Amino acid sequence: MEISSKNEYAILALIELASHYASGEPLQIRQISAQQQIPDRYLEQLLATLRRCGLVRSQRGAKGGYILAREPWKINLLEVMHCLEGNDAQSADSHVVPKTLESAVILDVWQEAHQAANAVLQQCTLQDLCEKCSARRQLDIMYYI
Template sequence: MEISNKSEYALLALLELASCYSRGESLQIRQMAELQNIPIRYLEQLLATLRRGGIIKSIRGAKGGYVLAREPRTITLLDCLTCIEGLDAIAPVSHQNSQNAENQVIQEVWQEACQAANAVLQQHTLQDLCERRNNHRQKDLMYYI
């Protein structure tokens, strides 16, 4: 299994929005694009999809931008990926015309793998990503005497 560029960029943008959530700040597209090195035109499309999916809200005006629609601890990674990729990305594809035993066994194992992946994505939230990023940043700090 592999994460698409589309999903990765969306999660990176959502990570930035989650970081600003507690301060009540919004982020503009330009800011998110610069922080995460995402092409602006592509980010615009992703944010529109996330807005339609109820993950984020847009704020108009001079201090406008985007904010999360709800707390980062309530938005799972599965919610985000479902919004971006659609239900097809998280549901295993079943080949009904595969009637032999070998194909059925392979499909059963593949379904188990997809269910396990979805369970992991359901357990982790945007808040978890923020905390992990902070932990990684602290590990990367070097102290000089």
């Protein structure tokens, strides 16, 4: 299983918004883009999709930008992926009719792996990712001392 660029960029943008959630200040696209090295135009499209799904809110005006629509500990990665890829991406394999016994066994294992991955993604929130980033930064600082 691989993470798509679309999912990676969206999650990076959400981590940036989550890390500034406590301040209550919206972040502008150029700020998120510069901090996370995401192309501006692509980020605009991703944030529009995330807004339609209710994961972020936008504020207009000179001090406008984007802010999380809910607390970072209430947004999990599975929800983000469903927003970007839709629920249909997951259920594509469920309509496959295996042609052989071996194919059926392989499909069963693949579905188990998919369910396990979904369970991990559902348990991991934006807050968890922010905490992991902070812990890694601390390790990096200690390593260089």
